[in-house]
Amino acid sequence: MAEAKHLESKKKSQLDRLLNFSDGVFAIAITLLIIEITVPAIPKLTDAELWKHLSQMTLKFMGFLISFAVVGYYQLVHHRIFGYVQRSNAKLLWINLGFLLTVVFLPFSSGLLSQYGSELQMKIPYAVYVFNMVAAALMNAYLWKTVSDPKENLLTHNISQARIRLGMYRTAVMPVVFLISFLASFIFPFWARFIPLLIPFIFKYGMKGLERKADLHEKPIDEEEQEEED
Amino acid sequence: MAEAKHLESKKKSQLDRLLNFSDGVFAIAITLLIIEITVPAIPKLTDAELWKHLSQMTLKFMGFLISFAVVGYYQLVHHRIFGYVQRSNAKLLWINLGFLLTVVFLPFSSGLLSQYGSELQMKIPYAVYVFNMVAAALMNAYLWKTVSDPKENLLTHNISQARIRLGMYRTAVMPVVFLISFLASFIFPFWARFIPLLIPFIFKYGMKGLERKADLHEKPIDEEEQEEED
Amino acid sequence: MAEAKHLESKKKSQLDRLLNFSDGVFAIAITLLIIEITVPAIPKLTDAELWKHLSQMTLKFMGFLISFAVVGYYQLVHHRIFGYVQRSNAKLLWINLGFLLTVVFLPFSSGLLSQYGSELQMKIPYAVYVFNMVAAALMNAYLWKTVSDPKENLLTHNISQARIRLGMYRTAVMPVVFLISFLASFIFPFWARFIPLLIPFIFKYGMKGLERKADLHEKPIDEEEQEEED
Amino acid sequence: MAEAKHLESKKKSQLDRLLNFSDGVFAIAITLLIIEITVPAIPKLTDAELWKHLSQMTLKFMGFLISFAVVGYYQLVHHRIFGYVQRSNAKLLWINLGFLLTVVFLPFSSGLLSQYGSELQMKIPYAVYVFNMVAAALMNAYLWKTVSDPKENLLTHNISQARIRLGMYRTAVMPVVFLISFLASFIFPFWARFIPLLIPFIFKYGMKGLERKADLHEKPIDEEEQEEED
Numbered sequence: 002m003a004e005a006k007h008l009e010s011k012k013k014s015q016l017d018r019l020l021n022f023s024d025g026v027f028a029i030a031i032t033l034l035i036i037e038i039t040v041p042a043i044p045k046l047t048d049a050e051l052w053k054h055l056s057q058m059t060l061k062f063m064g065f066l067i068s069f070a071v072v073g074y075y076q077l078v079h080h081r082i083f084g085y086v087q088r089s090n091a092k093l094l095w096i097n098l099g100f101l102l103t104v105v106f107l108p109f110s111s112g113l114l115s116q117y118g119s120e121l122q123m124k125i126p127y128a129v130y131v132f133n134m135v136a137a138a139l140m141n142a143y144l145w146k147t148v149s150d151p152k153e154n155l156l157t158h159n160i161s162q163a164r165i166r167l168g169m170y171r172t173a174v175m176p177v178v179f180l181i182s183f184l185a186s187f188i189f190p191f192w193a194r195f196i197p198l199l200i201p202f203i204f205k206y207g208m209k210g211l212e213r214k215a216d217l218h219e220k221p222i223d224e225e226e227q228e229e230e231d
Numbered sequence: 232m233a234e235a236k237h238l239e240s241k242k243k244s245q246l247d248r249l250l251n252f253s254d255g256v257f258a259i260a261i262t263l264l265i266i267e268i269t270v271p272a273i274p275k276l277t278d279a280e281l282w283k284h285l286s287q288m289t290l291k292f293m294g295f296l297i298s299f300a301v302v303g304y305y306q307l308v309h310h311r312i313f314g315y316v317q318r319s320n321a322k323l324l325w326i327n328l329g330f331l332l333t334v335v336f337l338p339f340s341s342g343l344l345s346q347y348g349s350e351l352q353m354k355i356p357y358a359v360y361v362f363n364m365v366a367a368a369l370m371n372a373y374l375w376k377t378v379s380d381p382k383e384n385l386l387t388h389n390i391s392q393a394r395i396r397l398g399m400y401r402t403a404v405m406p407v408v409f410l411i412s413f414l415a416s417f418i419f420p421f422w423a424r425f426i427p428l429l430i431p432f433i434f435k436y437g438m439k440g441l442e443r444k445a446d447l448h449e450k451p452i453d454e455e456e457q458e459e460e461d
Numbered sequence: 462m463a464e465a466k467h468l469e470s471k472k473k474s475q476l477d478r479l480l481n482f483s484d485g486v487f488a489i490a491i492t493l494l495i496i497e498i499t500v501p502a503i504p505k506l507t508d509a510e511l512w513k514h515l516s517q518m519t520l521k522f523m524g525f526l527i528s529f530a531v532v533g534y535y536q537l538v539h540h541r542i543f544g545y546v547q548r549s550n551a552k553l554l555w556i557n558l559g560f561l562l563t564v565v566f567l568p569f570s571s572g573l574l575s576q577y578g579s580e581l582q583m584k585i586p587y588a589v590y591v592f593n594m595v596a597a598a599l600m601n602a603y604l605w606k607t608v609s610d611p612k613e614n615l616l617t618h619n620i621s622q623a624r625i626r627l628g629m630y631r632t633a634v635m636p637v638v639f640l641i642s643f644l645a646s647f648i649f650p651f652w653a654r655f656i657p658l659l660i661p662f663i664f665k666y667g668m669k670g671l672e673r674k675a676d677l678h679e680k681p682i683d684e685e686e687q688e689e690e691d
Numbered sequence: 692m693a694e695a696k697h698l699e700s701k702k703k704s705q706l707d708r709l710l711n712f713s714d715g716v717f718a719i720a721i722t723l724l725i726i727e728i729t730v731p732a733i734p735k736l737t738d739a740e741l742w743k744h745l746s747q748m749t750l751k752f753m754g755f756l757i758s759f760a761v762v763g764y765y766q767l768v769h770h771r772i773f774g775y776v777q778r779s780n781a782k783l784l785w786i787n788l789g790f791l792l793t794v795v796f797l798p799f800s801s802g803l804l805s806q807y808g809s810e811l812q813m814k815i816p817y818a819v820y821v822f823n824m825v826a827a828a829l830m831n832a833y834l835w836k837t838v839s840d841p842k843e844n845l846l847t848h849n850i851s852q853a854r855i856r857l858g859m860y861r862t863a864v865m866p867v868v869f870l871i872s873f874l875a876s877f878i879f880p881f882w883a884r885f886i887p888l889l890i891p892f893i894f895k896y897g898m899k900g901l902e903r904k905a906d907l908h909e910k911p912i913d914e915e916e917q918e919e920e921d
Contacts (some may be wrong), residue, residue, distance in 0.1 A: 007314035008387045014247075015314050017704075018254055022306060024708055025258025025485075028715025032723065033262065035795050040802045046810045055815070069795070073788040076712060080784070084697035084705050094310070098303040105265050105299070112270045120276045125285070157698045237544035238617045244477075245544050248484055252536060255488025255715075263492065324540070328533040335495050335529070342500045350506045355515070467774035468847045474707075475774050478714055482766060485718025493722065554770070558763040565725050565759070572730045580736045585745070 016089045019097060026101045027076040034068050034108055037061070064115020068107055071134075075104055078141060082168070086148055087157040093147060100144050103137035121190040131176075131183045138176040142169060164215040167208065174203050246319045249327060256331045257306040264298050264338055267291070294345020298337055301364075305334055308371060312398070316378055317387040323377060330374050333367035351420040361409045368406040372399060394445040397438065404433050476549045479557060486561045487536040494528050494568055497521070524575020528567055531594075535564055538601060542628070546608055547617040553607060560604050563597035581650040591636075591643045598636040602629060624675040627668065634663050706779045709787060716791045717766040724758050724798055727751070754805020758797055761824075765794055768831060772858070776838055777847040786834050793827035811880040821866075821873045828866040832859060854905040857898065864893050 007015060038061055041054035079100075086093075110133040117126040148155055149165045178200055185193035237245060268291055271284035309330075316323075340363040347356040378385055379395045408430055415423035467475065498521055501514035539560075546553075570593040577586040608615055609625045638660055645653035697705065728751055731744035769790075776783075800823040807816040838845055839855045868890055875883035 014250075015310065018250055018310055018313075020704075020708055021251060021711060022254040022258050024712040025255050025488075025715050026262050028485075028712050029259055029262040029489075029719055030265075031791070032716050032719040032795050033266065035720075035799055036266070036723065036726070038799050040799070040806050043807075046807065046813060048813050048815045051807065051813065051815050066792075069788075069792055073785075077781070077784050077788075080705065080708055083708075091307070094307050095303075098307075101261070102296075102299055105262050109265055109268050109270070116270050117273075117276065117281065123276060123278050123281065125278045125281050244480075245540065248480055248540055248543075251481060252484040252488050255485050255718075256492050258715075259489055259492040259719075260495075263496065266496070321537070324537050325533075328537075331491070332529055335492050339495055339498050339500070346500050347503075347506065347511065353506060353508050353511065355508045355511050474710075475770065478710055478770055478773075481711060482714040482718050485715050486722050489719055489722040490725075493726065496726070551767070554767050555763075558759075558767075561721070562756075562759055565722050569725055569728050569730070576730050577733075577736065577741065583736060583738050583741065585738045585741050 013088075016083075016086065019089050019094060020083055023079060023097060023101060024076070026105065027072060027079070030104055030108060031069060031072040031076070034065050034072075037108070037112055038065055060115050060119055064111050064118075067115075068111040071107055071111070072104060075137060075141070078171075082141075082145055082148055085157055085160060086155050088155055090153070090155070092153070093144075093155060096140070096144050096147055100137070100140040103133060103140050106133055107137070118194075121186075124186070127183060127186060127194075131179045134179045135176040138172050142172040145169065145172060161215060163211070167211045167215045170208065170211055171204070174207075175200060178203070243318075246313075246316065249319050249324060250313055253309060253327060253331060254306070256335065257302060257309070260334055260338060261299060261302040261306070264295050264302075267338070267342055268295055290345050290349055294341050294348075297345075298341040301337055301341070302334060305367060305371070308401075312371075312375055312378055315387055315390060316385050318385055320383070320385070322383070323374075323385060326370070326374050326377055330367070330370040333363060333370050336363055337367070348424075351416075354416070357413060357416060357424075361406075361413045364409045365406040368402050372402040375399065375402060391445060393441070397441045397445045400438065400441055401434070404437075405430060408433070473548075476543075476546065479549050479554060480543060483539060483557060483561060484536070486565065487532060487539070490564055490568060491529060491532040491536070494525050494532075497568070497572055498525055520575050520579055524571050524578070527574075528571040531567055531571070532564060535597060535601070538631075542601075542605055542608055545617055545620060546615050548615055550613070550615070552613070553604075553615060556600070556604050556607055560597070560600040563593060563600050566593055567597070578654075581646075584646070587643060587646060587654075591639045594639045595636040598632050602632040605629065605632060621675060623671070627671045627675045630668065630671055631664070634667075635660060638663070703778075706773075706776065709779050709784060710773055713769060713787060713791060714766070716795065717762060717769070720794055720798060721759060721762045721766070724755050724762075727798070727802055728755055750805050750809055754801050754808070757805075758801040761797055761801070762794060765827060765831070768861075772831075772835055772838055775847055775850060776845050778845055780843070780845070782843070783834075783837060783845060786830070786837055790827070790830040790834050793823060793830050796823055797827070808884075811876075814876070817873060817876060817884075821869045824869045825866040828862050832862040835859065835862060851905060853901070857901045857905045860898065860901055861894070864897075865890060868893070 038058070041051070041058065043050045043054050110130045114126045114130040117123055118130075120126075145165075145168045147153055149160060149168065151159070178197055182193050182196035185196060268288070271281070271288065273280045273284050340360045344356045344360040347353055348360075350356075375395075375398045377383055379390060379398065381389070405427075408427055412423050412426035415426060498518070501511070501518065503510045503514050570590045574586045574590040577583055578590075580586075605625075605628045607613055609620060609628065611619070638657055642653050642656035645656060728748070731741070731748065733740045733744050800820045804816045804820040807813055808820075810816075835855075835858045837843055839850060839858065841849070865887075868887055872883050872886035875886060
């Protein structure tokens with residue numbers, strides 16, 4: 002598909018629309034999660050009865066929180082990636098749409114997990130959830146690869162190879178940990194589920210070396226900014 | 232209806248609101264699609280049982296994907312059309328609303344198709360879907376006609392007749408192919424459904440001549456931009 | 462409530478947020494309408510059966526279209542009113558919220574009308590709908606009164622008394638016609654429902670005098686703009 | 692997590708995205724409230740019957756209005772807080788997400804209250820609602836504390852300690868009043884529910900001293916603005 006011949010001054014607002022649309026999808030996906038959690042209908046109007054019903058919904062609440070965190074996380078990543086982007090093109094629009102597809106799908110797979118995930122003999126619910134995570138990460142990586150490719154000419158400024166690689170490694174953390182957790186679930190069905198709780202720590206402490214490298218290679222460009230932040 | 236007398240400097244933000252509103256509608260329409268896909272309730276808690284139920288939902292997943300692609304496609308087209316627009320007026324607002332109406336309706340007609348579309352003896356589900364496609368394309372064409380009309384004075388810069396015609400031909404691709412597919416479905420009920428898969432190829436390879444023409448006629452205006460892109 | 466002491470340069474983006482939020486509400490309200498229209502479950506998989514069920518949904522489709530047009534109309538009015546606004550304050554935010562409340566409620570009252578509106582012996586469904594229309598119009602008028610009040614200091618430029626009055630008359634059209642239609646429905650239960658179809662014509666032809674007056678009083682201010690439009 | 696190295700000129704649009712996303716969540720949360728209010732199915736098609744069913748929904752309508760006001764209030768507070776913010780960082784994004792979590796949850800807890808709140812012997816529904824209010828206020832306070840902390844370097848201009856404290860006291864009003872109301876409900880189950888109606892008056896009249904102080908300390912900075920407002 003040939004690119005439209007929009008005025009150069011319009012390109013900025015075209016990118017804004019892509020971001021607006023994406024933020025809309027994230028906002029809706031994250032808010033729709035509460036719809037699944039319906040007020041329980043209780044036969045006897047007592048606190049004890051209501052408490053019993055609310056307790057049975059614990060997994061639903063957990064599922065809601067997980068989905069909320071994951072959609073929120075991907076909104077932040079989208080935020081970070083497009084912070085480097087200056088213009089959009091048709092290719093970027095389609096890849097972005099593919100990424101949003103995996104986000105829009107998350108409520109379903111985490112709903113499946115929250116409903117059947119406590120049946121540890123069943124492997125499919127967790128498999129679907131892990132599959133969705135991997136698909137989101139792959140699209141995320143494809144998005145970052147396209148954005149950071151100098152040939153696409155989408156960036157606001159040159160970014161170092163070290164930073165590009167850092168972005169790729171970050172993208173890999175979630176699916177790799179989830180896949181390990183999934184494989185481990187065949188041996189330790191219960192405890193394997195807790196492995197993903199390591200993810201925030203890996204993000205916080207496990208990438209120090211790469212981050213230092215990425216910062217190192219960009220010092221000259223960001224010096225001014227650096228100073229402001231200190 | 233007489234135009235409001237807004238300050239010239241406000242016109243830009245008026246157009247922004249039209250786009251924001253439209254992107255909101257696209258974002259919601261595309262995200263709402265997942266609501267229809269509910270987690271199946273299974274009587275026996277085994278993987279085999281869940282797999283059986285998920286398999287029966289294949290058509291639902293297909294319908295979800297089709298709707299997602301179509302809404303996404305029209306968001307991109309909206310994006311491209313308004314990339315040429317500098318200001319809005321009441322007429323444009325109403326036509327845009329009419330176009331959004333056909334988009335908001337897509338979840339219903341593709342829901343109908345995904346639920347009954349596999350019953351090849353039934354013609355109505357596909358007819359409703361094709362009808363919605365044609366309506367969307369007609370509104371799309373009306374939108375492009377209004378935007379590209381120099382008399383409406385909505386454009387950022389003059390665009391060639393060749394480009395206007397290219398936009399019209401593009402608009403026609405989807406409804407024409409769907410209508411052919413619908414007519415063919417009376418003879419080959421099964422295979423006729425695969426005809427729309429040709430659409431991406433027609434967009435990619437079938438408009439080369441027209442695109443070259445459109446580019447040719449605008450060379451002088453976009454020269455500067457051209458160079459940047461190469 | 463005391464006003465926050467934001468930087469003058471921030472005021473513009475504060476207004477943008479009010480508009481973004483409002484457009485979000487309009488976009489969601491207008492898109493949610495399709496959720497009510499569910500794909501019918503049919504007992505026998507034939508076109509005749511499906512057609513029968515779709516025909517019974519005619520009133521639902523009508524209700525969907527009415528709501529769509531009304532929400533769309535109010536989005537356009539909001540659009541026009543805020544085209545004159547330069548800054549927001551706490552009072553404007555609350556009045557705007559009150560206006561949005563009446564918009565968010567429209568899906569319910571038009572849902573009620575579409576479900577029971579064909580039972581002409583029942584007056585409540587139409588009464589609720591008309592009441593919602595009147596409430597929306599009152600909030601609309603209050604919004605316009607606040608915005609156009611020079612003392613509030615919200616406007617981008619001085620607008621004539623004639624234009625302010627034009628805005629008020631426009632606001633009155635919908636509720637007055639609906640109230641007449643409601644009263645008439647006690648005498649002609651069926652035909653009274655068609656009276657609101659006059660509304661577009663009143664907007665198009667019934668305000669010529671007022672519009673000329675409003676234009677007349679603002680000639681000097683908008684001269685430059687005028688020329689561009691011709 | 693190391694900060695991304697975005698261009699300084701991009702920082703503004705990054706903040707815009709955070710606000711867009713948040714406004715989207717607010718807009719959806721506030722509009723979704725109407726979904727819970729479904730058109731009643733009545734067995735006999737008479738006004739009397741419909742009226743009876745609508746009357747039984749009074750508590751639902753009340754719940755809708757309360758939720759609408761609360762979500763609207765928090766949107767306004769978010770609006771006011773971010774009116775002081777110039778840039779975002781990863782920490783702010785996560786705290787904001789935490790705040791939005793409490794907002795997204797409000798429809799559920801006010802749904803619970805509207806459904807079982809009239810059973811005064813039950814304490815859980817009101818407890819859940821009050822708990823949600825307290826959680827929202829705590830996140831709100833955390834957000835304000837982070838934003839107003841000079842060390843975070845997020846502000847557009849220096850704001851006085853008095854104004855920071857004013858923000859904190861404001862934040863405390865809602866949860867404190869709700870907690871008092873909750874405790875009082877063990878003694879006066881019915882009347883205790885009306886205590887929160889005092890909240891608007893406390894906001895309007897109960898903070899005069901603090902507001903004067905906050906204004907006093909910032910006079911020199913805002914003098915120019917002050918004059919424009921008078």
